[in-house]
Amino acid sequence: MSESMMGMRRSHRCTEVSQENIGQKVTVMGWVQKSRNKGGIIFVDLRDRSGILQLIFEESECGSENFAKAEKLRSEFVIAVEGNVVERSGAVNENLTTGAIEVRALSVRILSEAETPPFPIEEDSKTKEELRLKYRYLDLRRPDLQKNLIMRSKVATLVRQFLSEEGFLEIETPMLNKSTPEGARDYLVPSRVHPGNFYALPQSPQLFKQLLMCSGYDRYFQLAKCFRDEDLRADRQPEFTQIDMEMSFVEVDDVLDVNERLLEKVFKEILDVEISLPIQRMKWQEAMDRFGSDKPDLRFGMELKDVTEVVKNVEFVVFKNAIEAGGSVRGINAEGQGAMPRKKIDALVEFAKGYGAKGLAYIAIGEDGSYKSSFAKFMTPEEMNALVEAMDGKNGDLLLFAADKNKVVYNVLGALRLEIASQLGLLDKNEYRFLWVTEFPLLEWDEEQNRFTAMHHPFTMPMEEDLYLLESDPGKVRAKAYDIVLNGTELGGGSIRIHQNDVQEKMFGVLGFSKEDAYEQFGFLLNAFKYGVPPHAGLAYGLDRLIMLMAKEDSIRDVIAFPKVKDASCLMSDAPNVVDAKQLKELAIAIEMMEQEQ
Missing domain, CATH: 3.30.930.10 (Bira Bifunctional Protein; Domain 2)
Structure with a gap:
């Protein structure tokens, strides 16, 4: 049977009770994390949003009525307890903020009883996310959330x-x-x-x-x-x-x-x-060339290397076709991974295909300097050596290459770089590497719509020195845009x-908007600009x-x-x-x- 607070007022949250309160009477309220009846003495861990506090119920101190109530306590019951703060009678619990004290209960009120929850309310829950999200109000009681x-x-x-x-x-x-x-x-x-x-x-x-x-x-x-x-x-x-x-x-x-x-x-x-x-x-261009991404992770190396010039005359058809089509050949060096099993390399190839690659070429350098490669038979020993040297390849390294249009090569190697770093445990969550990426392209070509679209939005200012290209070669115009x-x-x-109105009109023109279209969509902004912006x-x-x-x-x-x-x-x-x-x-x-x- 639930009781009311009846004038009882909380004096402290659980972890606000400290050694400074020893000898004082406090009133705490919260949820029962767990209750242990040791026969004549009941230990209760009380939880609120601040943390956990241990309560002790002994019949000689709290009386038979309160002790009987304490015997009924189960996980997630909501209770209010009045008691005295004392030094912990057992060993200090170093894992708790309140591990050096406990509250010896004088009275308890059961404010709300609870059914057994569908999963334990605990940190680092192993419960499936779908179940936790269905009962999100319970999930939100967990200390980590x-x-x-x-x-x-x-x-x-x-x-x-x-x-x-x-x-x-x-x-x-x-x-x-x-x-x-x-x-x-x-x-x-x-x-x-x-x-x-x-x-x-x-x-x-x-x-x-x-x-x-x-x-x-x-x-x-x-x-x-x-x-x-x-x-x-x-x-x-x-x-x-x-x-x-x-x-x-x-x-x-x-x-x-x-x-x-x-x-x-x-x-x-x-x-x-x-x-x-x-x-x-x-x-932006440097970020793409070095990391294959406009949001590069700087916590580790494994940077992209452009080897197009090195392999431009080789007979390997994959490299040859990519270069002739105006693309590039680039690679990353997974240092120390030359002994990676073929099965794992094949898995990386499949991963790369998910980002648009037709395949992935590789050279595994043995500790003795020998090469295992998917394309060595199409290259002379001199060409292989030149390629390895261009990649700063050392004994024991794994070199991975993508050859295609630049956009595909960047996507593939940028994603591959992160995947390998994840597998090797190189992504330290305690390290925070910030970066401003600047001078984005103003526009990007949309193959489906067969026109340029704004990389950010239609109101982004072009770099002043690129304004002359806006109508003649819009794809080369850089924006005064920045990402953190x-x-x-x-x-x-x-x-x-x-x-400026003239720049805005040119921008709309490049995006395929007529003046009427622009005013139809953004008229209230463009009209405001007429009155001093x-x-x-x-x-x-x-x-x-x-x-x-x-x-x-x-x-x-x-x-x-x-x-x-x-x-x-x-x-x-x-x-x-x-x-x-x-x-x-x-x-x-x-x-x-x-x-x-x-």
């Missing part, structure tokens, strides 16, 4: 404090917006008042934060909820949170400076980790925005990704209170779900079930 969410709260508070002190204003932007087809798919919301019309949930507050700069607010920020209807993976969710900001009268260095100091403060105060400033910068990368994960990105720039971080890396987790689901799974559904609440026919009628919506393709 609670630590993550507490860290998230502290980071959010710290970000607000820092940006406020830097002169930023926190301003909310609308959730119900107009849909724009550029970018990922929108989540649409039907309008009851305007039948047949839809709002779109924001993919980012981009247009509104630029309007705030037009309105003279100078420095804006927001912890913004954003929505993208895209395929999910470990670091993506359909709804996510951005640390979003925009600044007026700034250049690239100003944006990077304030964000470096923000990251320095967050990592020092939350993790006691020193970030060395300034953060390293690397141009941590350990191979893109934390966020931003750019200097276009604020300052040069401005911004950046947005994925808060979820940032916390994931700070908490050393592999998935953002472990740092979000109520996440979705891969198909964007919630296992706990069964969202999305069907709605009442009356609701659909009010919205003038009829559902036509599509036949599934056989």
Whole structure:
């Protein structure tokens, strides 16, 4: 039978009770982690969000009524206990913050009884994630998830404090917006008042934060909820949170400076980790050439080497065809892996195929300097030696090569480099390697649409020295864009925005927008620009990704209170779900079930 608190007030959270409280009476409340009846004495571990505190019940101290209640206690019962703090009678528990003390109970109230949970409420749970997400309210009681969410709260508070002190204003932007087809798919919301019309949930507050700069607010920020209807993976969710900001009268260095100091403060105060400033910068082209990725992981080497010139005259048809088609031949050196079994090499070949490779060429160098290779018979000994030398190959190394269009080669070797590093245990979660990647291409060619699309968005400013190429050779134009990368994960990105009408019109022209199309989609922003717009720039971080890396987790689901799974559904609440026919009628919506393709 559950009891009420009846005027009882909690004096401390569990781990707020310390040796300083010895001799004092305290009132603690929480969940029973476990209860052990040793015959005449009952030990109870009480848990709340702060941690665990040991309680002792003896009939001589708490009375027969309270002792009888203590005998009923089971895992996850919610209780309130009043008692005296004493030194621990047994050995000190070094694993607990409260391991040197215990509370000898005087009274107990059972505030709520509990059924046996479907899995143990414990750290480092081995329970399948699907079951934990179905009972997320229980999963969230686990200490490791609670630590993550507490860290998230502290980071959010710290970000607000820092940006406020830097002169930023926190301003909310609308959730119900107009849909724009550029970018990922929108989540649409039907309008009851305007039948047949839809709002779109924001993919980012981009247009509104630029309007705030037009309105003279100078420095804006927001912890913004954003929505993208895209395929999910470990670091993506359909709804996510951005640390979003925009600044007026700034250049690239100003944006990077304030964000470096923000990251320095967050990592020092939350993790006691020193970030060395300034953060390293690397141009996009260099990142691709050296790491095959625009979000390179700098915690280990294994950099790409371009050996196109070395092998341009060899008879190996795979290399030859790639070079003749305008592609390249590049390789990575997995040092010390020359003795890797053929089965594991074959697995790497299959892995590479998943990233677009037709195959993977390799040379395994024996400890005696001999070569085992998938293509040695097509090369002279001199050509093989020259290739090994170009790769800095030593006895005992494994050299892996991709030959194709540059885009494919980068994708394959960039992914392969990370896969091998993961297999070899080179990814140290205690190391934090930040990097600014700058000077991205302004545009990328979309094979399906047969036109250029914006690599970031249509309002990104080209590098001034490349403006003359915008109409004649747009693929070569670099952007004043920058991404902040941590350990191979893109934390966020931003750019200097276009604020000149003539440049914006040229940009829309290259993207295939007529003037009418541009005004149809972005008219409210373009009209605002007619009334005086300052040069401005911004950046947005994925808060979820940032916390994931700070908490050393592999998935953002472990740092979000109520996440979705891969198909964007919630296992706990069964969202999305069907709605009442009356609701659909009010919205003038009829559902036509599509036949599934056989």
